[in-house]
Amino acid sequence: MKKFLGIALSALLIAGLMGGCGAKANENEIKIGINYELSGAVATYGQSSVDGILMAIDEINAAGGINGKTIVPVKSDNKSEPAEATTLANKLMTQDKVIAILGPATSGSFKAEIPVAEKNKVPVITGSATADDVTVDLVDGQVQYNDDGSVKGLKEYAFRICFSDSYQGSAMAAFAAENLSAKKAVIIKDTSSDYGKGLAANFLSTFMEKGGEVVAEEAYVSGNTDFNGILTKIKGMEFDVIYIPGYYQEAGLIIKQARAQGITDPILGADGFDSPTLVELAGADALNDVYYTNHYSSLDEDPMVVKFIADYTAKYGKEPDAFNALGYDLAKFVCDGLSRCETLDSESLKNALASTENFTGVTGSFSVDEKHNPVKSIVVIGLKNGEQDSSVKVSA
Amino acid sequence: MEQFLQQLINGLSLGSIYALIALGYTMVYGIIKLINFAHCDVYMIGAYVGYACMTYFHLGLLPSMLIAMAACTLLGMAIEKIAYKPLRNATRIAVLITALGVSMFLEYGTMFFVKAEVRAYPSMTGWMAQSFQVGGVNISMLQVIIMAVTVILMILLQFIVKRTRVGRAMRAVSLDKDAAELMGINVNSTISFTFALGSALAGAAGVLVGVYYNSINPLMGMLPGIKAFVAAVFGGIGLIPGAMVGGYAIGMIETMVDGYGNSLYKDAVVFAILILILIVKPAGLLGKNTREKV
Numbered sequence: 001m002k003k004f005l006g007i008a009l010s011a012l013l014i015a016g017l018m019g020g021c022g023a024k025a026n027e028n029e030i031k032i033g034i035n036y037e038l039s040g041a042v043a044t045y046g047q048s049s050v051d052g053i054l055m056a057i058d059e060i061n062a063a064g065g066i067n068g069k070t071i072v073p074v075k076s077d078n079k080s081e082p083a084e085a086t087t088l089a090n091k092l093m094t095q096d097k098v099i100a101i102l103g104p105a106t107s108g109s110f111k112a113e114i115p116v117a118e119k120n121k122v123p124v125i126t127g128s129a130t131a132d133d134v135t136v137d138l139v140d141g142q143v144q145y146n147d148d149g150s151v152k153g154l155k156e157y158a159f160r161i162c163f164s165d166s167y168q169g170s171a172m173a174a175f176a177a178e179n180l181s182a183k184k185a186v187i188i189k190d191t192s193s194d195y196g197k198g199l200a201a202n203f204l205s206t207f208m209e210k211g212g213e214v215v216a217e218e219a220y221v222s223g224n225t226d227f228n229g230i231l232t233k234i235k236g237m238e239f240d241v242i243y244i245p246g247y248y249q250e251a252g253l254i255i256k257q258a259r260a261q262g263i264t265d266p267i268l269g270a271d272g273f274d275s276p277t278l279v280e281l282a283g284a285d286a287l288n289d290v291y292y293t294n295h296y297s298s299l300d301e302d303p304m305v306v307k308f309i310a311d312y313t314a315k316y317g318k319e320p321d322a323f324n325a326l327g328y329d330l331a332k333f334v335c336d337g338l339s340r341c342e343t344l345d346s347e348s349l350k351n352a353l354a355s356t357e358n359f360t361g362v363t364g365s366f367s368v369d370e371k372h373n374p375v376k377s378i379v380v381i382g383l384k385n386g387e388q389d390s391s392v393k394v395s396a
Numbered sequence: 397m398e399q400f401l402q403q404l405i406n407g408l409s410l411g412s413i414y415a416l417i418a419l420g421y422t423m424v425y426g427i428i429k430l431i432n433f434a435h436c437d438v439y440m441i442g443a444y445v446g447y448a449c450m451t452y453f454h455l456g457l458l459p460s461m462l463i464a465m466a467a468c469t470l471l472g473m474a475i476e477k478i479a480y481k482p483l484r485n486a487t488r489i490a491v492l493i494t495a496l497g498v499s500m501f502l503e504y505g506t507m508f509f510v511k512a513e514v515r516a517y518p519s520m521t522g523w524m525a526q527s528f529q530v531g532g533v534n535i536s537m538l539q540v541i542i543m544a545v546t547v548i549l550m551i552l553l554q555f556i557v558k559r560t561r562v563g564r565a566m567r568a569v570s571l572d573k574d575a576a577e578l579m580g581i582n583v584n585s586t587i588s589f590t591f592a593l594g595s596a597l598a599g600a601a602g603v604l605v606g607v608y609y610n611s612i613n614p615l616m617g618m619l620p621g622i623k624a625f626v627a628a629v630f631g632g633i634g635l636i637p638g639a640m641v642g643g644y645a646i647g648m649i650e651t652m653v654d655g656y657g658n659s660l661y662k663d664a665v666v667f668a669i670l671i672l673i674l675i676v677k678p679a680g681l682l683g684k685n686t687r688e689k690v
Contacts, residue, residue, distance in 0.1 A: 039507070039511065039512040040512050041512070043511070043512050043513050044513055079512075080512075191660060218654075218659045218660075219658075219659045219660040220659060221663075223615075223618070223619050224619075225605070225609040225611060225616075226406075226410050226609065226650075226651075228406035228409075228410070228651065229403060229406055229407070229650065229651040229652070229653075229654025229655045229659070230654045230655075230659050232399060232402045232403050232406060232655060233399070233403075233654065233655045233656070235399075235402075236399050249514050249611065252516075252611070253609060253610065253611055256610060260527065260536060261534055262534060277513065277514055277516065280515075280516035281514065281516050281610055281611050283519050283610075
């Protein structure tokens, strides 16, 4: 029995090795790695992004691909863990020899992937990593420049197609001060993510600049479920709005518990609110007077957006959310770069992406700036009974 | 004052959950000196069983809770039979590591079947969704249910442990296993019963958390599991009243730090207090210092 097991195991091992050799590059294919959160804490972001990406790739392949070559996505799951994202990026670049990697969706995992990209000289592009220092190193939150005017500490191979947290936090502070005429705000932030801390800091500084006052700053960590202590405390204070920079898992519970305690003031958030799970957790009744900054709104009447919504609904049987739209734009953006490449390799793709001008997508049209960020507008979505009710375009 | 009373209610309902989970830790520790890390995952499974009963079979809270408790009872006994019983005479560290393994197995096995994402319990309707005001303090029906169910289960547990034959057997085994065996007590079935009892309480806590917070996921047991374990140590591990006191104390401390201190340092304060108590009273709040027999 033991002998048989030994033979079987070695056969498996050899088969595995042969399989590795057998994966030969096909001349008529362009491989793009997909490194997303398909399971784990923020699985809905990853799954939504990938749905959008695959739809865009299908469309491009159906229209003849890039110069007659088919795009082949190599899909992998980083389980919402930065360490896993790094390992996968290494595998995709060195074994699968992909030309570029899309994802991960969150800033922490995407940042973990960048050193691998720089080492292998393969571009990585994300649709939704919004932290300020994703594509460039910051000193005290400020971009530094070299003597020749180029950006210091630029991550040469990292790109994104979404706005940054400072922009998002400032835009929401401006919206609160101007559109909601808020004077006093409470911040309840997720201190276990770069995302929550970055948003909170930028909301705070812009809100103060606009003459507002932050009366309390409370904190929680991802995985908390009981916020009654914090909410009872702030209930006794005077304030006009609550800002919750965090993800839907906790934000949903905070909104539910706040409304149950009788706190009826407007609640503000960021793109982390954008998930159908938010409605399930908070309950539709609690989601009134809730506003969040987002990349895109399905209420948009632009013909391109209308067509995207119709196509997406036909393909997946549900309305697309912002992560679907960003995923879709992300794949289109990279393919736009590929079509402008002189030679089909990672290096010229990087140069093509960096020189993108006036790319038009469903989340708005943009050019890529010197910091590898897009220059685009932001949408504030208002919820009524859990449904999107209003959308306002703002800029910080 | 109103705010203080409100925080008191918040703390009591949070503490009830910790107390229910802590009881399972403490009973198992009391009887076989094992920290059963898989206990917090039994609590998670309880929450999922309750979720299935309510979402797919549209049962009410009470039947769902009873089914979840029954399922957890079976699960707890199965874990003991499969994972711990063969190691009855092994070193304590071997059993401890097995417990960690069982915990991981339950967490990621569940994740395989139900996926990692958060699920929302169906929201309560009718009288259970109501809340009422008592002198400016807002109390929801769910908070009342949680506190009442916890108290009822604790009284029931005290009755079983103090007034029944099997309870007397449990106390005897925890005092001295070998002597109990010589007196004709079936040690194996007594241990199995202890697991059953603790797991049933964890199952009830799982369903209560599901309806109260509305959010469950396969890793939901980790954080409350650690807190409940702290609660058990805090009150004196191995002592049933200790787990109750510890559970309420931890829930209360957390809420009060949120309310009057800085929410950022909530967990740090809880563990700092634990360390202080253990320095002053190494056997826990209600524990008696006993000399190790050599």
